[in-house]
Amino acid sequence: MTAAPASRTSPDAPAPAGTRPVTMAQALNRALRDALAADPAVHILGEDVGTLGGVFRITDGLAAEFGDRRCTDTPLAEAGILGTAVGMAMYGLRPVVEMQFDAFAYPAFEQLVSHVSRMRNRTSGALPLPLTVRIPYGGGIGGVEHHSDSSEAYYMATPGLHVVTPATVADAYGLLRRAIASDDPVVFLEPKRLYWSKAPLDLDQPPAALPFGRAAVPRTGTSATLITYGPSLPVCLEAAEAARATEGWELEVIDLRTLVPFDDDTVCDSVRRTGRAVVVHEATGFAGPGAEIAARVTEGCFHYLQAPVLRVTGFDIPYPPPMLEGHHLPGVDRILDAVARLQWEADWIPGTEGRPHA
Amino acid sequence: MTVLEHTGYRPAPPPGWQPRTDPAPLLPEPEPYRLLGTGAEPATPGLWRELYRRLVLGRRYNEQATALTRQGRLAVYPSSAGQEACQTAAALALRPDDWLFPSYRDTLAVVARGVDPVQALSLLRGDRHSGYDPHRHRVAPLCTPLATQLPHAVGLAHAARLCGDEVAALALVGDGGTSEGDFHEALNFAAVWQAPVVFLVQNNGFAISVPLAKQTAAPSIAHKAVGYGMPGRLVDGNDAPAVHQVLTEALDRARSGGGPALIEALTYRLDAHTNADDASRYRDEEEVAAWRGHDPLRLLEEELRRRGELTDELVAEARTAAESFAAGLRERMHADPRPDAASLFDHVYAEPTAQLRAQHSRLRAELAAEAEAASAPGGGTGPGRDAA
Numbered sequence A: 001m002t003a004a005p006a007s008r009t010s011p012d013a014p015a016p017a018g019t020r021p022v023t024m025a026q027a028l029n030r031a032l033r034d035a036l037a038a039d040p041a042v043h044i045l046g047e048d049v050g051t052l053g054g055v056f057r058i059t060d061g062l063a064a065e066f067g068d069r070r071c072t073d074t075p076l077a078e079a080g081i082l083g084t085a086v087g088m089a090m091y092g093l094r095p096v097v098e099m100q101f102d103a104f105a106y107p108a109f110e111q112l113v114s115h116v117s118r119m120r121n122r123t124s125g126a127l128p129l130p131l132t133v134r135i136p137y138g139g140g141i142g143g144v145e146h147h148s149d150s151s152e153a154y155y156m157a158t159p160g161l162h163v164v165t166p167a168t169v170a171d172a173y174g175l176l177r178r179a180i181a182s183d184d185p186v187v188f189l190e191p192k193r194l195y196w197s198k199a200p201l202d203l204d205q206p207p208a209a210l211p212f213g214r215a216a217v218p219r220t221g222t223s224a225t226l227i228t229y230g231p232s233l234p235v236c237l238e239a240a241e242a243a244r245a246t247e248g249w250e251l252e253v254i255d256l257r258t259l260v261p262f263d264d265d266t267v268c269d270s271v272r273r274t275g276r277a278v279v280v281h282e283a284t285g286f287a288g289p290g291a292e293i294a295a296r297v298t299e300g301c302f303h304y305l306q307a308p309v310l311r312v313t314g315f316d317i318p319y320p321p322p323m324l325e326g327h328h329l330p331g332v333d334r335i336l337d338a339v340a341r342l343q344w345e346a347d348w349i350p351g352t353e354g355r356p357h358a
Numbered sequence B: 001m002t003v004l005e006h007t008g009y010r011p012a013p014p015p016g017w018q019p020r021t022d023p024a025p026l027l028p029e030p031e032p033y034r035l036l037g038t039g040a041e042p043a044t045p046g047l048w049r050e051l052y053r054r055l056v057l058g059r060r061y062n063e064q065a066t067a068l069t070r071q072g073r074l075a076v077y078p079s080s081a082g083q084e085a086c087q088t089a090a091a092l093a094l095r096p097d098d099w100l101f102p103s104y105r106d107t108l109a110v111v112a113r114g115v116d117p118v119q120a121l122s123l124l125r126g127d128r129h130s131g132y133d134p135h136r137h138r139v140a141p142l143c144t145p146l147a148t149q150l151p152h153a154v155g156l157a158h159a160a161r162l163c164g165d166e167v168a169a170l171a172l173v174g175d176g177g178t179s180e181g182d183f184h185e186a187l188n189f190a191a192v193w194q195a196p197v198v199f200l201v202q203n204n205g206f207a208i209s210v211p212l213a214k215q216t217a218a219p220s221i222a223h224k225a226v227g228y229g230m231p232g233r234l235v236d237g238n239d240a241p242a243v244h245q246v247l248t249e250a251l252d253r254a255r256s257g258g259g260p261a262l263i264e265a266l267t268y269r270l271d272a273h274t275n276a277d278d279a280s281r282y283r284d285e286e287e288v289a290a291w292r293g294h295d296p297l298r299l300l301e302e303e304l305r306r307r308g309e310l311t312d313e314l315v316a317e318a319r320t321a322a323e324s325f326a327a328g329l330r331e332r333m334h335a336d337p338r339p340d341a342a343s344l345f346d347h348v349y350a351e352p353t354a355q356l357r358a359q360h361s362r363l364r365a366e367l368a369a370e371a372e373a374a375s376a377p378g379g380g381t382g383p384g385r386d387a388a
């Protein structure tokens, strides 16, 4: 897994030596490998992470290279995996646990909320828990029921956790290295539909560990700001491209990278310049991450706003069956539709939410 | 006779099948293991007298803590009166490097392990979630969500073994807690990993109001061990020497690579669930009276008397130590703790986030304004609790 397969899509620009197209899955695998090599305290635990290399192959080859004491197939019990990881961290180890899918992390929720998130606080700093919980999340891969949830709001609402989600191949490496090195617990949400996305990267000279709380601005613009993260980043970039082509709008796109801590500065700097903002995510809208983000933008940028902060999110429904997920996931058209409603004229253009179209 | 037998069809066993473990050696004893009244001798001279002193102190500690709830000095107290043998033996069976994983009812075990009682009671006093440094005495924080401490004990024991350290973990849980999923997951992980951990179930008959018959249909809680592939042991939880011996053996075995064990100690909660509970709603006085006849302190006292070891000197010495312990605790608990509101933002993360820093400075400003108002002429909040 660490060796990149023969390149299918060669990057347009001539790449530096050693650079080749790498998938996000490969970058994550390499980050785990490098972390295991750098620190003997790092231990990987999870279901099928050993011999099989994980159902998404993110731990491929690690048990073979580091032994099954460092990369361990556990019994099939998520609370047990996370609960024992707590004890291991108490003893000075640095566990990295894999939850097989978003919805299968729920059995571990009590351990996460009642212990992982607050152990440092309740012991006045005596028992920090340096552990990482990796969770493949989100839809768009045709997964059947319980394989496509966007569960980030639960974790964001839990003080004491860092909530991190990469959207690019390089960030996947840099953020995972930082997560494992963190002395706080990190919920590391891996957008599973981007596992196979590719970007040129030199894995032998990997990017530095990225600090938390710094959003990226992969596209600058002046008309409005799209605030997004994880699986929705490529959709937003596509929408921004289309907005320029069709309407001449220059959309700025912000990739939050870490939901907790939240980078108010980058977000507000942008919205103060553009005066308009749309938050885009797959998670359900009601009480979802976008509600928090919209509130923060409104508090921080009120006098600069030309329009209410809008949200383009999944519907407020249980995640649909795969044949219908295309209707649920925020797509380019819905994003463009929201941008069109950002009060470009003085009149309010009613949206789709319960109001008839004008 | 089944249809298949009738036709003479005899399938071979599935390929590769063989029993995985012989269950017989894992089965608990048919009757609770006892030492008192059996003619057995102490494992080490003086051990039973030491247990006696500690039971006297433990009983006095429970009385004092309960009294502190009436004086408004503890928010709540889950008494371990009647369970002192389990709690004391648990602490004494541990070696210094071992770890203890207690629940809310186990402050006596925590104190017996050497933690300052005022610090052990912080959670129940309400000034902090956990008042002691877990590393100092190798005692995990008191755990309230039932059975969730058990996987922690397994993970710590497993980590110690990975590090090559001869360390065992002792995890305490109540009978009700054995119904929780985390109990199952912890025992299963422990057995699969052969982690050096011992689970002690204090079966005190009730989970708040619910009796054991409504928790499990197993022959005993100790029998559950067999299903995980670890030995189960059943012990009279009010026989302090027996609990001490069973725990010592299990911990020694765990430390030396023999794997985990599940121990069920039969005991009884003499007090209500907490000071806020009314036990008369779910149990009879006769039942309590019967258990008072099987009180751990009384059983040990009788044994020492039979052996001629219950000297006036020992009784006086134990009583004096217990009284001075209780007096010290009472006096220190009557001081008003003054937890610092500005500390609310400490230790949420290693480094506070920008949002927490902003909330912190808002609270600091509020506190400063309050302090200013209080010190202004005509200000102040009236007499404090001490003066009232």
Ligand SMILES: Cc1ncc(C[n+]2csc(CCOP(=O)(O)OP(=O)(O)O)c2C)c(N)n1
Pocket: B105, B144, B145, B146, B173, B174, B175, B176, B177, B178, B204, B206, B207, B208, B269, B273
């Ligand atoms: C997960 C969870 N559910 C419910 C409670 C509320 N609760 C506190 S103590 C208790 C009874 C526990 O009984 P048992 O495990 O037998 O221990 P005991 O209190 O008798 O020592 C309950 C239901 C809790 N603390 N945690």
